[in-house]
Amino acid sequence: xxxxxxxxxxxxxxxxxxxxxxxxxxxxxxxxxxxxxxxxxxxxxxxxxxxxxxxxxxxxxxxxxxxxxxxxxxxxxxxxxxxxxxxxxxxxxxxxxxxxxxxxxxxxxx
Amino acid sequence: xxxxxxxxxxxxxxxxxxxxxxxxxxxxxxxxxxxxxxxxxxxxxxxxxxxxxxxxxxxxxxxxxxxxxxxxxxxxxxxxxxxxxxxxxxxxxxxxxxxxxxxxxxxxxxxxxxxxxxxxxxxxxxxxxxxxxxxxxxxxxxxxxxxxxxxxxxxxxxxxxxxxxxxxxxxxxxxxxxxxxxxxxxxxxxxxxxxxxxxxxxxxxxxxxxxxxxxxxxxxxxxxxxxxxxxxxxxxxxxxxxxxxxxxxxxxxxxxxxxxxxxxxxxxxxxxxxxxxxxxxxxxxxxxxxxxxxxxxxxxxxxxxxxxxxxxxxxxxxxxxxxxxxxxxxxxxxxxxxxxxxxxxxxxxxxxxxxxxxxxxxxxxxxxxxxxxxxxxxxxxxxxxxxxxxxxxxxxxxxxxxxxxxxxxxxxx
Numbered sequence: 001x002x003x004x005x006x007x008x009x010x011x012x013x014x015x016x017x018x019x020x021x022x023x024x025x026x027x028x029x030x031x032x033x034x035x036x037x038x039x040x041x042x043x044x045x046x047x048x049x050x051x052x053x054x055x056x057x058x059x060x061x062x063x064x065x066x067x068x069x070x071x072x073x074x075x076x077x078x079x080x081x082x083x084x085x086x087x088x089x090x091x092x093x094x095x096x097x098x099x100x101x102x103x104x105x106x107x108x109x110x
Numbered sequence: 111x112x113x114x115x116x117x118x119x120x121x122x123x124x125x126x127x128x129x130x131x132x133x134x135x136x137x138x139x140x141x142x143x144x145x146x147x148x149x150x151x152x153x154x155x156x157x158x159x160x161x162x163x164x165x166x167x168x169x170x171x172x173x174x175x176x177x178x179x180x181x182x183x184x185x186x187x188x189x190x191x192x193x194x195x196x197x198x199x200x201x202x203x204x205x206x207x208x209x210x211x212x213x214x215x216x217x218x219x220x221x222x223x224x225x226x227x228x229x230x231x232x233x234x235x236x237x238x239x240x241x242x243x244x245x246x247x248x249x250x251x252x253x254x255x256x257x258x259x260x261x262x263x264x265x266x267x268x269x270x271x272x273x274x275x276x277x278x279x280x281x282x283x284x285x286x287x288x289x290x291x292x293x294x295x296x297x298x299x300x301x302x303x304x305x306x307x308x309x310x311x312x313x314x315x316x317x318x319x320x321x322x323x324x325x326x327x328x329x330x331x332x333x334x335x336x337x338x339x340x341x342x343x344x345x346x347x348x349x350x351x352x353x354x355x356x357x358x359x360x361x362x363x364x365x366x367x368x369x370x371x372x373x374x375x376x377x378x379x380x381x382x383x384x385x386x387x388x389x390x391x392x393x394x395x396x397x398x399x400x401x402x403x404x405x406x407x408x409x410x411x412x413x414x415x416x417x418x419x420x421x422x423x424x425x426x427x428x429x430x431x432x433x434x435x436x437x438x439x440x441x442x443x444x445x446x447x448x449x450x451x452x453x454x455x456x457x458x459x460x461x462x463x464x465x466x467x468x469x470x471x472x473x474x475x476x477x478x479x480x481x482x483x484x485x486x487x488x489x490x491x492x493x494x495x496x497x498x499x500x501x502x503x504x505x506x507x508x509x510x511x512x513x514x515x516x517x518x519x520x521x522x523x
Contacts, residue, residue, distance in 0.1 A: 018338070018350045074369035077335060077339070079342075083133070083135075084339075087133060104342065105350070106334050108351070
């Protein structure tokens, strides 16, 4: 594996559930091609993905439903390839080709 | 394997196809890293422990699961079914669902419950507000607008669950209230200084002297996050949209506080629940209205408790009340800064409790009796539901026939 960040985009699949899909044109599954380098020149990580989603994919104006204080809102779970993102490095995890990221909201009635 | 229908959860591939022992879950309470199988096992075992430690059930008991189609009740049904079989509780489980008559919300979530009934092989009973009260929530909102409608729904729901159970001859209803819900309720009642409710908020079993239907919360110590993980990893099917009439549940200071606490120190949720239990024990009996019956501490429940709660409120107040409370606290603070002797709105805060001139406020004890109209248990002559209905019916257009609450009859089965 090359140690240099690839210049090509990173294809990933992002899923929204628990009501979050309402913010993203009611679409649960999104196939994205994420730029491999973030705004500050670092490799694309989950933090960057979240910002990217807010700016480019979110249809709804209510950003605070998804992001608060620059990070994912408390109560929204993030799974990277089925694992809790805490196990993968949280918002510092660097995205790889064909990763599957799921955002699950727990903020609704049961 | 992935379902394309927007309202169904996707089906996870069986464990053996995925790297079977890879840690996928980090537990909030202790940062333990678990694989899917172990997590599911531990989650189910802990609920089993809660049930046995509190002697919630007896063999042969018929139990109704309050099912809304949401994550908590779906997980509750799934776990109960599993551990009922595994540990031989000998329970007869039935799904009990309430139809408030809200188009675009309840009709969809009821579809989820119907699917659950098939998936878990359980009978399903649906109780509708229209049959019980002659009013759907859509009609109520049309009449009174969107302020205060949650109060109506909460009062109606509480009775509806009891009546539904009574219709089936069932004396025990279980609900999916989780640790987060309980922590929030504790926090809110603390902030409001509501001692009686604080005493009741953490009881795992609640019952009353007049009604013979008791309620328990087997998921009381389960983190909401883990409930969602359980549903996800087991591929459970549940419904996720908020009630269209509720004030946005995304707001609500108590919930935000609990969520932020969880972020900083995940064990905080259970710690708040345990503190709430300790505080409840400190509340004097004449305040809480509690009576001790053998081993269990059964607690008398009030009428407008709303603990049966709608999807978003779930034991919490509406966003409006919290906002009012916050406003008042802010005003109080500003007034204190002026450093003049001012009696704050409400009670004068007496720091010196030993002041002999200060008589403790006597809180009225609840006397449980029966409603004169419908026979439902009530501490007043006429129960809250009948009162609300009276108001609604008075203003109803004259062309429609007035209705009243279905009379409670004793069902012998």
